[in-house]
Amino acid sequence: MTDKSSVKFNRICFIGIGLIGSSIARAARLHGLADEIVCAARTHDTRRTALELGVVDHAYENPVDAVKGSDLVIFCTPVGTYGAIAGAISPALEKGAIVSDVGSVKKMVVDAIEPHIPDGVDFVAGHPVSGTEKSGPAAGFAELFEGRWCILTPSAKSGEAAVEKLSAFWTAIGSNVEKMEPAHHDLVLAITSHVPHLIAYNIVGTADDLEEVTQSEVIKYSAGGFRDFTRIAASDPTMWRDVFLHNKDAVLEMLGRFSEDLTALQRAIRWGDGDALFQMFSRTRAIRRQIIDAGQETAEPDFGRTGQHEDDA
Ligand code: NAP
DSSP states (O other): OOOGGGTOEEEEEEESOSHHHHHHHHHHHHTTOEEEEEEEOSSHHHHHHHHHTTSOSEEESSHHHHHTTOSEEEEOSOGGGHHHHHHHHGGGOOTTOEEEEOOSOOHHHHHHHGGGOOTTOEEEEEEEOOOOSOOSGGGOOGGGGTTOEEEEEEOTTOOHHHHHHHHHHHHHTTOEEEEOOHHHHHHHHIIIIIHHHHHHHHHHHHHHHOSSSOHHHHHHTGGGTHHHHHHHHTSOHHHHHHHHHHSHHHHHHHHHHHHHHHHHHHHHHHTTOHHHHHHHHHHHHHHHHHHHHTTSSOOSGGGGOOSSSOOOO
């Protein structure tokens, strides 16, 4: 059990309050980890929804106003916005505060935020490896992080005590915490999350472009496998555009390997090499078994999905 007094913050500030920000806010409230929770959001609608849902106590338009008096500031906007926001809030950050984020890319995030962190403030980048294809504050839920991994990528401005406190915070809201080098994180996530999203976007786009097979046939027979790709391909376009623009090298490296392996499968089909296909499909089936055994997926029919606990990152 985590000792809550060692995890509690006076005022947590979320910069951006969509699916991830609002889920952390709800979890922090549920577990009593903050006296006050505030957010900065650019649109009036989002600020109003976050207030109406009771996810935050105060909502500000300007992030500079929101971070004042906060001892934990978490960036929860698309990663491409981080550098400019960090520059703007830098003079308003309180001494002793911890700044963190939830971005799906880590090396670029450290490079964008760390230069703006003043002395006396710690910065610990983070990435909860859980999510859904939905967006906005109403889509969040407190249990999103339970049993999922949160990767912290400490860097030059991450004091040991700040890393430990943030790690305890994520543990208190149900996550398993792992520490990693930012560049290694980007390589691992390129193959486990970023390339799979690109494949999903691509296959759904290809189906949409087909002329001989009609749209209605694609939709009618989607349970044949296509449907599962469409869930991933419904993920937020802004967030994913930023992920690909900012994890370019790792994604291109993994995409190169993927293309070579796809060519090998294409050759096996062309030459009727059933043994090669069978071996490959048996190997991949074993990997799914390992994911289920590790508690990261269910063995229930239809993935046991209720439409809410589906994981992206
Ligand atoms: P979301 O639900 O779409 O919420 C995004 C938030 O950022 C909203 O408050 C939005 O404000 C704000 N925002 C968007 N563009 C902005 C801009 N140009 N300037 C200022 N604010 C802007 O997104 P999310 O899924 O929570 O993702 C947020 C972060 O979490 C991303 O960095 C993503 O990489 C990371 N992440 C996502 C997942 C996932 O599965 N979704 C998983 C792990 C990590 P308005 O509502 O006012 O427009």
